[in-house]
Amino acid sequence: MAALRSLLPCVPGLLRPRHGCAALRTFAAGAKFEYIITEKKGKAHNVGLIQLNRPKALNALCKGLITELSQALQAFEEDRAVGAIVLTGGEKVFAGGQHGSGSWAVRGAV
Numbered sequence: 001m002a003a004l005r006s007l008l009p010c011v012p013g014l015l016r017p018r019h020g021c022a023a024l025r026t027f028a029a030g031a032k033f034e035y036i037i038t039e040k041k042g043k044a045h046n047v048g049l050i051q052l053n054r055p056k057a058l059n060a061l062c063k064g065l066i067t068e069l070s071q072a073l074q075a076f077e078e079d080r081a082v083g084a085i086v087l088t089g090g091e092k093v094f095a096g097g098q099h100g101s102g103s104w105a106v107r108g109a110v
C-alpha cells in the first residue's frame with residue numbers, strides 16, 4: 001500500500017500523515033468524495049476499492065483529486081480490516097494525466 005501511495009506526485013504537503021484531521025474523520029463517517037468513489041468490497045469487506053471519478057475531464061489529476069486520493073489511501077491503510085487496495089480509472093481511460101498544461105504541484109492553483 002505504501003508503494004501505491006508513492007506513485008502519487010511528490011507533494012509533501014498533501015501526502016503528509018493527517019491523523020485526526022477533519023477530512024479523514026469525514027471519510028471515516030462515509031461521506032462521499034467529489035473526485036473519487038470509495039467502497040469496501042469482498043465477502044469480508046477487506047478490499048478497498050478507489051475509483052477515479054472525474055469523467056468530464058477524463059480523470060485529469062487536479063489538486064482536489066490528488067488530495068482525496070491521498071486521504072482515501074491513508075484511510076484504507078489505517079483500516080486493519082483492509083488487506084488490499086484496488087485503484088481504478090474510467091471506462092475510456094485510467095486518467096488523462098496531470099490536469100492542464102501548468103504544474104499545479106508547484107502553483108497549487110487548480
Ligand SMILES: CC(C)=CC(=O)SCCNC(=O)CCNC(=O)[C@H](O)C(C)(C)COP(=O)(O)OP(=O)(O)OC[C@H]1O[C@@H](n2cnc3c(N)ncnc32)[C@H](O)[C@@H]1OP(=O)(O)O
Binds near residue numbers: 096
Ligand atoms: C502526472 C504528471 C507529472 C505528468 C503527466 O500527467 S504528463 C501527461 C499529461 N496529459 C496529457 O498530456 C493528456 C492530455 N489529454 C489528451 O491528450 C486527450 O484528452 C486524450 C488523448 C487523453 C483523450 O482525447 P479525447 O479526444 O478522447 O478526449 P478530449 O476531448 O481531449 O478530452 C475530454 C475532456 O477531458 C479533458 N481533459 C483530458 N485530459 C485532460 C488534462 N490532462 N487536463 C485537463 N483536462 C483534460 C479535456 O479537456 C476534455 O474536456 P472538455 O470537453 O471540457 O474540453
